Amino acid sequence: MHKIIAIDGHSSTGKSSLSKQISKQLGFIHIDTGAMYRAITLFAMRHGFLENGEVDKMGLIEKLDEIDIKFDYNAATEKNEIILNGENVEKEIRTMEVSNNVSPIAKIDEVRTLLVKIQRALAQEDGIVMDGRDIGTVVFPDAPVKIFLTASAHVRAQRRYDELKAKGVDVTLEEVTANVNARDKMDSERANSPLKKAEDAVEVNNDDLNAEETVEAVLKIIKEKLG
Numbered sequence: 001m002h003k004i005i006a007i008d009g010h011s012s013t014g015k016s017s018l019s020k021q022i023s024k025q026l027g028f029i030h031i032d033t034g035a036m037y038r039a040i041t042l043f044a045m046r047h048g049f050l051e052n053g054e055v056d057k058m059g060l061i062e063k064l065d066e067i068d069i070k071f072d073y074n075a076a077t078e079k080n081e082i083i084l085n086g087e088n089v090e091k092e093i094r095t096m097e098v099s100n101n102v103s104p105i106a107k108i109d110e111v112r113t114l115l116v117k118i119q120r121a122l123a124q125e126d127g128i129v130m131d132g133r134d135i136g137t138v139v140f141p142d143a144p145v146k147i148f149l150t151a152s153a154h155v156r157a158q159r160r161y162d163e164l165k166a167k168g169v170d171v172t173l174e175e176v177t178a179n180v181n182a183r184d185k186m187d188s189e190r191a192n193s194p195l196k197k198a199e200d201a202v203e204v205n206n207d208d209l210n211a212e213e214t215v216e217a218v219l220k221i222i223k224e225k226l227g
Contacts (some may be wrong), residue, residue: 002126003028005222006135008201009149011183012156014211015131018149020079021215022222023129031122033132033139034102035082036069036115038093041105043084044068050101062111069118096164096171099179103186106133111191133187136198145225146201147218155207156180 002103005028007019016032023030027207040060044050049060071080072088079113081090092098105111112134123130136146151159157177164171187195197203202221 002123003226004123004140004143005145005147005219006140006143006198006201007129007131007147007149007218008136008195008198009131009147009194010151010153010156010180012160013149013151013186013206014159014214017211018199018214018218019129019131021211022186022218024078025215025219026127026129026222027134028127028129029125030080030084031071031119031128031130032080033115033119033130035090035093036118037102037106037111038098038195039069039082039084039089040064040111040115041069041098041102042093044105044202045097045101050105053101053104055104055108057108060105060108064110064114069115071122094167096169096175096179099183103118103183103190107186107190108190109192133195134193136201137196137209138193141198146198146221147221148197148201148203149214149218150205151207153177153180153184187196 005022007015009015009188016034019030019032025186041050044055047063049056068085069212070083072083074081081088082093136143157173157180160180161171161173161176164176204214204217209217
């Protein structure tokens with residue numbers, strides 16, 4: 001088994017930022033699987049398969065073979081940015097509109113099957129940090145390091161709200177809280193690959209940890225596991 005670090009957890013726990021910092025410090029490649037589900041959500045919205053919260057499931061499934069998802073390293077931002085059918089959509093996938101629609105797309109079996117296949121292909125190189133909802137349970141159940149990152153819903157909502165406001169997004173704390181709670185419910189209750197802690201994952205609650213302290217705590221676990 002390659003050196004794969006699987007980081008799972010609830011939405012808005014800071015998984016992607018954590019994974020980016022971990023990969024940078026270890027010299028590993030970071031793959032944000034949440035961005036992949038967001039990219040397919042954006043594709044569905046652009047092609048009329050997702051309107052008013054209703055998904056044209058069969059219409060989207062029929063078009064899945066037309067979706068090409070890759071990552072391209074941006075030296076300026078020092079991160080892998082997502083490319084959807086040749087277009088960098090890193091900014092477009094981070095909107096509240098995409099956030100509000102990603103969970104119903106992510107529970108479609110055919111979407112998950114496609115992305116798990118892509119994720120496993122991306123991890124052929126040694127030294128991968130992959131974050132998502134089912135990395136340690138489904139994508140890489142034999143990963144030598146599994147982290148389950150969690151925090152209370154109100155703390156996660158406040159962090160997400162602060163992040164969006166800093167980017168100039170017009171949103172209320174109530175809207176963000178509702179989005180966090182709705183995503184938790186959908187992620188944990190879906191039939192295919194529900195969000196859950198792998199039995200051998202180490203749980204890290206970062207309610208009372210800032211970003212740097214979270215990185216420090218997780219790096220300590222990784223070094224203990226990998227030697």
